[in-house]
Amino acid sequence: MEYRSFGSTSLTISSIGFGAWAIGGPVMAGEMPIGWGDADDATSVDALRRALDRGITFYDTADFYGLGHSEELLGAVFGNSDRVVIASKVGHRLINDGTIALDYSKKHILSACEQSLRRLKRDAIDFYQLHSARMQHFEQGECITAMEQLRQEGKIRFWGLSLNTFAPEAEAEFLMSHHLADGFQLVLNIINQRALNVIAKAREKGYGIIARMPLQFGLLTGAITPERTFGPNDHRSFRLTPVIIQRTLDALQTLEPMRHRLGITQTSLALSYCVNEEGVSTVIPGIRTPEQAVQNTTEIIPLSSEDMKQIRDLYATQLHEIVALMQKQG
DSSP states (O other), rough: EEEEEEEEOOOOEEEEEEEGGGOOOEEETTTTOOSSSSSHHHHHHHHHHHHHHOOOEEOOOOOGGGGGHHHHHHHHHHHTTTTTTEEESEEEOOOSSEEEEEOOOOHHHHHHHHHHHHHHHHHSSEEEEEEEHHHHHHHHHHHHHHHHHHHHTTEEEEEEEESSSSSSSSHHHHHHTTTOOEEEEEEEEESTTTHHHHHHHHHHHOOEEEEEEGGGGGGTOOOOOOOOOOTBTTHHHHHOHHHHHHHHHHHHHHHHHHHHTOOOOHHHHHHHHHHHHHTOEEEEEEEEEEHHHHHTSOOOOOOOOHHHHHHHHIIIIIHHHHHHHHHHHH
């Protein structure tokens, strides 16, 4: 395992991290699934322990994942251990009618942080993120005030923003131009490379970068075909349509000669691409089982400049159109 500095902070983290959304289990926002379907807690605990054995020291969660259950599992396994770096998020909550409310008020952030600390069983959250906050929230200013207060009180060590999936630029530019925050979480994978410009600017300014969705909900593992169906409590049931799956698989055939030449799996190629993008501090595939903890830490290899260029060119010529289709699905 390679270990990297998280931007200009004092945090040193594993280049492959643990995305802890799925272990939160099934949750519905009204009739819309906001989890990954059923999860077995014993298996999740084994996955967390196996990940640490494999050298993973960075764990990313949110108070919205399983409505706190993901944080509870991390707290049960790691507690206040200094062997791991824990990142969490704030800003999403369910209201009584089952819809999702975005709440970046100072009152909510301060209260939510206390609850996350309790679930995580930690004295401080290493990296606390505003969960997809937008420009209007920064212009209102309460969220910035709250995050700085939490840092001053020692309840968080560093803070940042988990950026919008499809339009990450404006909010990142705002924070960088005002010299605020310490890092960003953003979507980066072979299919979706929209955030490359943000990564380049953030690297120059000393921000840490967390690359999420490196496997694009499993599409980049080779395990999903157009015939695949997902349960009604799995968010992929409306995001990964047969058309999106087929078009993606067709486009990715272009990379098969590269993969065979390198002698690695589709998963390894997808993760290696993200790890090799300059400026990325850590890559956080979702991990649900001990087996996935092993798979996602195996054969992460250097890619040549020619290989990286081929992947970027495929995005520019074909994959960007698929990202536009994904955006329409939500």
